[in-house]
Amino acid sequence: MVIKLKQNVIDILKKLKEKDVEVEASELAKELKIDYIVLMSAVNDLAANNLGGFKENKIDYLYLNDEGLDYLKNGFPFRRLINLILKDGKKEYSVIDLKKLSKFEDEALYRAIQNMKKNRWILTSKAAGEYKVYPDVKEAPSLEIEKFITTFEKKSYHDKSKLSKKEAEQIDALNRRNLLKREKKTQRIVYLTSEGKKIQVSKIEPLAEISNLTSDMLLTGEWERVNLKPFNVSVTGPRLHAGKINPLINIINKIRNIFLSMGFTEIKGPIVESAFFNFDALFQPQDHPAREMHDTFYLNNPKQSKLPQKDRVDAVKATHENGGDCGSLGWEYDWSYDIAKKVILRTHTTATTCRRLAQFYKNKEKPPIKVFSIDKVFRNEKVDRSHLAEFMQVEGIVIDENVTLCDLRGLLTEFYGKMGFPKVITRPGFFPYTEPSLEVSVYSEELGTWLELAGSGIFRPEVTYPWGIKNPTRVLAWGMGLERLAMLMAGREDIRDLYRNPIKWLREVSY
Numbered sequence: 001m002v003i004k005l006k007q008n009v010i011d012i013l014k015k016l017k018e019k020d021v022e023v024e025a026s027e028l029a030k031e032l033k034i035d036y037i038v039l040m041s042a043v044n045d046l047a048a049n050n051l052g053g054f055k056e057n058k059i060d061y062l063y064l065n066d067e068g069l070d071y072l073k074n075g076f077p078f079r080r081l082i083n084l085i086l087k088d089g090k091k092e093y094s095v096i097d098l099k100k101l102s103k104f105e106d107e108a109l110y111r112a113i114q115n116m117k118k119n120r121w122i123l124t125s126k127a128a129g130e131y132k133v134y135p136d137v138k139e140a141p142s143l144e145i146e147k148f149i150t151t152f153e154k155k156s157y158h159d160k161s162k163l164s165k166k167e168a169e170q171i172d173a174l175n176r177r178n179l180l181k182r183e184k185k186t187q188r189i190v191y192l193t194s195e196g197k198k199i200q201v202s203k204i205e206p207l208a209e210i211s212n213l214t215s216d217m218l219l220t221g222e223w224e225r226v227n228l229k230p231f232n233v234s235v236t237g238p239r240l241h242a243g244k245i246n247p248l249i250n251i252i253n254k255i256r257n258i259f260l261s262m263g264f265t266e267i268k269g270p271i272v273e274s275a276f277f278n279f280d281a282l283f284q285p286q287d288h289p290a291r292e293m294h295d296t297f298y299l300n301n302p303k304q305s306k307l308p309q310k311d312r313v314d315a316v317k318a319t320h321e322n323g324g325d326c327g328s329l330g331w332e333y334d335w336s337y338d339i340a341k342k343v344i345l346r347t348h349t350t351a352t353t354c355r356r357l358a359q360f361y362k363n364k365e366k367p368p369i370k371v372f373s374i375d376k377v378f379r380n381e382k383v384d385r386s387h388l389a390e391f392m393q394v395e396g397i398v399i400d401e402n403v404t405l406c407d408l409r410g411l412l413t414e415f416y417g418k419m420g421f422p423k424v425i426t427r428p429g430f431f432p433y434t435e436p437s438l439e440v441s442v443y444s445e446e447l448g449t450w451l452e453l454a455g456s457g458i459f460r461p462e463v464t465y466p467w468g469i470k471n472p473t474r475v476l477a478w479g480m481g482l483e484r485l486a487m488l489m490a491g492r493e494d495i496r497d498l499y500r501n502p503i504k505w506l507r508e509v510s511y
């Protein structure tokens, strides 16, 4: 009958025949550069064909512990000390002298002195009133224990069952000095049977390599005998395109978390908004160019929006016509309810923070109030690589007493820092609803330029008075486009990519 074996089993058989002695399994595995488990499974195959096998041996290994290893490397303390003394060459030493010379701890020094004395390398005396050490030799030959410890250099352990009588004495000596540690192990000794020794390797046929198991193989048990092709674990696998969060959502979440971490609360407001909150309550005159059809989307249905309680609407009306009670002259024109009632798609989320002022008044709230919004706005823009008609803004306000432009700058610097833009500059700007106003730019290390990202300021009295917010309570306000910032962070040059979602990019971005 022809014997069929896996190729690696044949190789191991060959090696064992070459050696012609029993070998310890882990050493054989090391020599063959294969895994211990692979070796033992091959030995099992040999056993199944009655060609070989293994037997177990319980053994007691003796190793040097850390201190023992230190002595092996640097010498015993008494050796180190006598060497220092012989080199130093003085006739007598106090304990303090020896401590200086050796830098040993007290106990180690004491033991080293005792050992040197036992070795008859020194004499000691207390005759002069103080304990003194007198070197008594010109040279100090190696002791047995010193010679023996070097045997651990070649092999890190001694097998307790295999010690000669002399070795056993030295092991005892090391043990008394607490320099050893023990480890019990089970050794597996691999051997060949007489058949295994006899068989000619050339007569054995290698089994074909199989890369797929079939259900038949599993049912018949053949799977245990087949020659399985090993996995190549260094080959890269197929690329997986698992689902992930869209990068824009990731950025939104990051912004949200930053404001939340800074103590802000998120607010939401209607997308379909009244001209009143989008413009009038923000002190934008009713003939302001931004209100025109080519900038703002007006809705036909519903045709009119509801305004808040009449006295507040009239307070806003008054600021436009004559400044109301805030000390301003206003815009000096006749304010129209109808224009204020027009229905639009909000052009900025400042409409939403402005609604928060109305709520503050209505609920008789107390400062401080810190809110933000991340939401959609609409402008009648021609869409191109840097413009969208529907986009998002990140907006916020702080209502508090005695807050200043410095607080506003600090806040925005903190925010952009957390977003990864530590360099922030502010310059004077203009918005109809803030005074003073600041344009905020951040430095992009990647692009090597400053980029203007946000508008901000302190809401004018014309904006805050109708809602009962008067000095020293002020409202810090800011707003910025989300997509510009997102382009910067995602490294996209076309703003439309953020919504077109090119699949190649989405696959590349990290999770």
Ligand code: PHE
Binding pocket: 347, 348, 349, 350, 431, 434, 454, 455, 456, 457, 477, 478, 479, 480
């Ligand atoms: N609303 C302004 C814009 O759309 C930004 C802004 C908000 C400016 C708040 C000042 C205060 O650009």
